[in-house]
Amino acid sequence: MSIYNKIRRAVAKKVVNRKKHLQLKEAIITFTFDDVPETGFTAGLPILQKYGFKSTFYVALGFMDHPVEGGVRYTPEHLKMVVDDQSELACHTYGHIHCYQSSKATIEKDLSKNSQRINEVIPGYRFKNFSYPFGEQTIAAKQVVRNKFRTGRGVNSGINHGQIDLINLHAYQIGTNITPDQGRALIDEAIRLKGWLIFFTHDVQKDHSLYGCTPELLDSVAAYCSEKKCSVLTMDEAISRIEGR
Template sequence: MSESKPYAADRSLYGKLRRRFARFSHTRPIGMPGIRRPMLTVSFDDAPASSARNGAAILKSHGVTGTWFISAGMMGQDSHMGPMTSGDDIRALYAAGFEIGCHTYGHLDCGRAGKDEIDKAIEDNQSVLHSLGIPMPRTFAYPYGDVSAQAKAVVDKRYLASRALHHGLIVPGTDLNQAPAVGIEGEDGERVAMSWLERAAKTPQSWLVLYTHDVRKAPSPFGCTPEVLNRIVAKGVELGFDFVTFAGGAERALMAGPASRAA
């Protein structure tokens, strides 16, 4: 099977303005008054087989959990991030207690797609996961981090929380329909992630979500090495973070009391 090329999401001025405008639409702000210890979620997108094997092994070695956002239409393919997960990989992740989240069937750019197309991509993805014995996903990550008001309208009705890609901490008032995250990717990925860990550790009422893709010796620009991931997870443990799945963090944040909500 031929190796797929990276798709470029819309980084034009229009795309940036669309994502910024979406932050004011279909929001699910949280209160978090009961959170007293910073939470940390380690997540993997798409997901390459190396994340399901090397990434999972690293989390297990530290006794912590994580979330995989699966694009089922990519299963078994070769890509610029290496071989993608198989059904057996996904079942093994779930059996090990990790969360399986939704990422659309064919990695659809939800910022550019219409509601019906987004709905179908989600339904197709969930159908494949269901056939693997995976329960209905409770959380979602926007492929490419690309968001629109109409995309948020779709996921608002389906998921407990949805993750984007803009940097930031989840704190009181954060919109769980477009939650921020920090990438562990590229040459500067470790330094950036460590900086955010230090910042979050000083903010007890916070939740940091990290994401990456492939986890291998020679990673793509969107991934990291096993050594980098291991050091980051070890640092999170050292700093005393409460490791949670994305769904687990959302549950705690919402149970702690929602803020006012905008339609």
């Protein structure tokens, strides 16, 4: 990231936010998937279902039916699988756009297209939560997210506790950067802090991308959540609990 964009993100963090003092009786864990590659649906979702956990899938619907090696990224049927599971579909823009390069009007137009497309696939469905593609946050992007969504999730590592910004929530990637022991340690720390720990990944397969993880790693983290009897909620369920709804 350039120094200029680092400054823009820092300014956006200061100028545009939705502050909340987090006071939970117990930790919340949320599993999220970004983009989402097909294996997020076909491998990631069943792993979490095995433990009775719901999850959140941040979809950029410009990727739907998009050809990739060996098939397509995902289809409308994958989205319906998530809804049938009572898990959550959330917004990741339509075109997976770079917010650093986009005006407020461009971002709004792109988000409207994503909302329109999900209604064509699942009539009446409404995105309530958002994650920033590439983690890119600007004043314009955060203003739009603050007006349209309950939460905005970034890619900065951290457990959300104490004073938090609901449109710049921290999260930990489940991937090559984390071991099963480190995943369990994060869960233990979230329990100690009574914080909100959000995990994110992309594809779930043996030969995963730089941004994905193996099924075994995801299963290990989910199994420990089950062992510790954690409250595992979707993004929307979590913010509803936090806001007392």
